[in-house]
Amino acid sequence: MKSEISTDKKKRLRSGYTTGSCAAAAAKAAVCMLLEDCDITKVSLLTPKGIMLHLEVEDIHREDNVVRCAIRKDSGDDPDVTNGILVYAVVRRVQGNQITLDGGIGVGRVTLSGLSQKIGEAAINKVPKQMILHEVEEVCRQSGYDGGLEVVIEIPQGVEIAKKTFNPRLGIVGGISILGTTGIVEPMSESALIDSIKLEIKVKKANQQEVLILTPGNYGADFLSETLHIDIDKAVKCSNYIGEALDTAVEVDYRRILLVGHIGKLVKLAAGIMNTHSRQADARMEIFLANAALEGVELATLQALEKAITTDEMISILEKVGHLEGVMKRILSRIELHVQHRVGSNIDVGIVVFSTKHGLLAQTEGVIDGL
Template sequence: MNHSQPRSGYTLPVFACAAAIAAFKYLSENNQPINTVELDLIEPAQTVEIPIEQIAKIQPNTALAVTRSDPGENLDLTRNTPIWAMVELIENTVKTCENQTNIIPEQNEQITLIGGEGIGYDKNSGNSAIYRYAKQLFKENLERLLKPTDRIQITIILPEGRQLAKRTSNEAFGVVEGLSLLGTTGISQPLSAPGQLEAYCEELNQKATQYKSLVFCVGENGLDLAQKLGISPEQTVKTANWLGPMLAAAGLAGIESIVLFGYHGKLIKLAGGIFHTHHHLADGRLEILTAHCANLGLSTENLQTIFQCETTEAALNHLRSLDQNSGSQNLSWVKQIYESIASTIDQRSEAYIRDRVQQQVMVGSVLFDRQRKIIIKSAAGDTLLTKICYSSQNNHLL
């Protein structure tokens, strides 16, 4: 069977920049209709055409343009979300806004970039979550259009940003109250599309020729944290949401042991037998957590609270508050419940591999929270992680 290459799309910074280009052109070209704009992605070095959904002048020197996110064949929660860019022509000096911490001045004072509603901010620095690639994209594309005397202020708005951010792990990495304009490239790789699974399996098979023990990370956040804990990038494999197929592929490749290293709100699904973890396909996180709480004897009142929490992070915090109020580490609900969950993840993962490819692979799990602190290591996860870190530090192969 021939598999066509999944269609890639573009990252959020591309659509935000395209809207800004359109708004500026609308101001400088006397309100001429604009249906598309050309934009240099910089990385990769190619020019693309981005549709403009709406555009209007809202003041004599200010225009607003709207694009919509298209991440390609990827189960991305930002799909079709509107991105607004408001561009204001400034005379003589750059205008500021009341919240100074939400302004990111470019090195070239011609452009001031502001994160508006729906753009998150770093809770440590107070800066908008607009990162290097996005700023470079705006700078290089807009400066080509500006006259030497032009000064503009660009405000990026994601009307659905706050709500969408609740379904991400952004807060684990310090970004709150919205989404980030993040990325190192303009291309949105279809990480959840079937074609990407083949690429992940190829990487896994290559690493299986060197290592008998690997660390599976769902996304970039896990990969980054794993490296900071001393795990060599050569021994980590990104899985995206394809945990089930990747576990089976590891068994076929001769891998002897795997550490599942990830955010608890994602890996908890495996404890319920859900091995494709994208939220579009299956959830059940709070149901799984509530079941483990009930099995260990948590009170009915607290079970109801856990079940009704908006997120697994909120449920974890409730369990932590119970532990703090009890004042006894011997009765730690977090420890008991997450040990049970981690152990179940291990058992179900091993069974998944055994049932599908008739291979015995040892699986351990390590779960961290939104503050990037490890909540629990299963017994197998602790043992395997110690060996992998030791191997990485001493350049030995397992």
């Protein structure tokens, strides 16, 4: 079931639509069928971005005072775990004249502060909530209905899908979030991942975690747990977006940061490269080469470093000639300089650099005190 969204020819990727758009369209279709006593197989929805969607309505169940129907999520060319799932709306008549909105099966519940919803509320974000209520209220107005309605959003597959998302770490349990600020999924965008990282940092701060622990990925998480004996649930995996994570730490007023990472990632910070993805920059060999030269390493070793492919190979070369400790001190000092410059002088920064092959390579003094 595809939406009638035009393809962005510049990107050559097809856009999709959010869970928020699905929920709003399903609610609109359900209330129409409830108030007009008829089946509706297609529904139109104008997204906040101004794009009109024409969506097929699936799995319709009608009774006297309740209608349940679904819209199938289409993520376009974005690799999204929610692609193809059914987002249901259940709308029933109730006494009074209020319209209420809640989440049912597969829609997460908030258990930690720091999110836009209060603890105990369904994880339906602000814009999707506005979209859903607007569509329901507009149908009621057009139908001349001024009675009460109960609207419940359900995503039966959401319970399992949530396990593949950041939600459990954010304190959202039992399902996924109803998301979307524009109603449209922009394919292959990095913004969703960066937003998730930022949100997780904000949740950690809101829940009184005094030290922000950052690590790029699974290697760092394993080192935290197995070598430093730090609970990995306290850490935020920031992927390649170390700069954005540090900026968010400043934004939410963290005063202590611990950055733990594999040398293959963190060495790039020594040159001020804050997005460590290989397509942004590499410079690992150049950084090792420059710091080795400053350490007085002989020419033959420098030439060997220039030919090395991996950071582990560079480390082995330096270890063999007895210069590893000195070079790593220089690299750590440059990493600390650039990270400290990014966050400012009011934040204490601790850094741990390791290799899965060689173990701990360098760390700032007192780095894990009080953790």
